[in-house]
Amino acid sequence: MEILVCVKRVPDTAENEISVNSSGSDIERGDLVYSVNEWDNYAVEEAIQIRDKAGGSVTVVSVGDADSEEVLRREMAMGADKGVLLSDSAFEGSDGKGLASILKAEIEKGKYDLILTGTQADDGAGQIGGMLAAMLNLPYASLVNRIEVLDGKKIKLGREIAGGNQEISEMDLPCVLSIQTGINEPRYVGIRGIRKVASVEIPVHGASDLGVNPGSVGKAAAGVSRVDYYVPALGKGAELLEGSIEEKVEKLIELLKSKGGIK
């Protein structure tokens, strides 16, 4: 089984307070902690587990700047066999369609049975997997939370639907799947694992290597582009309890009592 997994380097929202910069053109990026997109980690773990059972190899690929190499290396420390960075100044400002067409060009250079993405990344779009499949004319399933390889030609898969229910289908290979969290328990990567792959070479492919027309991707070709960022003011907002922590405890108990929050 030849498996390719798309991974993205994103600000870690569990670790960071996200704020908007003074001009509203971007989020404040100065002190952000970056990591691999949460969903992609599950996708890579799943790929590694499938390879360990069925044989073959796992390639991780990311479109980004030089910093994205660190997430490729992290996923290789987890157990991915190869990493490829797709990087070119022509790629900057690409929208989802642009990113998908860059990834498509890399995928077509190889021969993969299974192409995995995460369900969504930092901008919550959830678009790359479905676009890639349509561009490659391959079958697609989103929100995948179970994969069982039946033979070299097909898989059985579970999709998460509403209410915690699961939709089971069979799908022919090759195909594209986007992976939902909870499908597995991604393994821990320690410093030693990272050190082991520190000197592995990660090839960088640009527009010309991929045969991508620079005019067809990037900011100029983007059908969707951001105008600004701002902090939403939805609803009326909570009444924030003030004072020392003891005072907050007292006030909250009074409120809970009056609202039936203490039986």
Added chain:
Amino acid sequence: MALQIYVYILHKDGVVDDTALEMVAAAGKLDPAASLTAVVFGSKTDAVCNSLTASFKEVWKIDNDAFSYPNSEVIRGILARIIPKGSMVLVAHDHFGMDLAPGLSIKLDGTYLPDTVGFDGIEGGKLKAVRQEYGGQVSTHVLCDISGGAVITIRAGAFRAAEASDAGGAVVDKTADALAGGLPGGARRFIEIVEAEVGDVDITKSEILVSVGRGIGEQENIEIIKELAKAVGGDVSCSRPIVDAKWLEKSRQVGTSGLTVKPKVYMALGISGSFQHLGGIKGSPFIVAVNKNPKAPIFQVAEIGVIEDLLEFVPMLTEKINEMK
């Protein structure tokens, strides 16, 4: 020129989903003069189609046993056949829309605008829309080129449902057009639905929920949540990462892919307030949020906010409540 907008209709057991009228409202914000077509796939859909004629000019009925369970691979192939290139298509951003829509935009050669929560006018062939990023911590205006059509997914609850009006629409049977050339999407074959497991406690019936999120940090810290729940006489529920980590059972998860709860009081402890989580809280409970990040979106929906480290605050709260007893 008025836009031609197609709205994909979700329905179940003969009843149209709430998102249908929300998308009518969204379409009205996009272009008040738009001509609206509802697209209904299913088997035995007459009642559904008829109920939509009040809100849509045209209702496309695509009715066949093959659609008794919606397989998005099949439906995408058909939509690409019957929807004219250059059209606008609205789809709800749920597990089906996420499956269908990105690929549909490619097949229709239009732009794709996912999980949209607002529209802010059209200027020079570009639609200005509102989205959220980073789990709802920031919003962004985006410009979307709609000159060649677009597929747009709409977040449930983001638009207030339009009143059913008197569009006096007509049902048009498109089944033959849809099936001309056979059923596409044969590479994905639906087998069955596996229902969620039932847990020891039914949180959908609880009056007081003490709900824990990723902010709890470590599995062993869940104890302090259990102790608080015991002190207030409530049940423990949680956000999704707690279930993903297998710290609590799936039957405790609140949200769009978990359970819908309707308690009187909901305590969100270390939960950021993603729309998927909030989508599972109904019945306007009294929400108390404890979070150390003042920018957490949960503070926009909570009644009462406490900006503290929950590892410190929760045990103090539990102790004080127990002392009172």
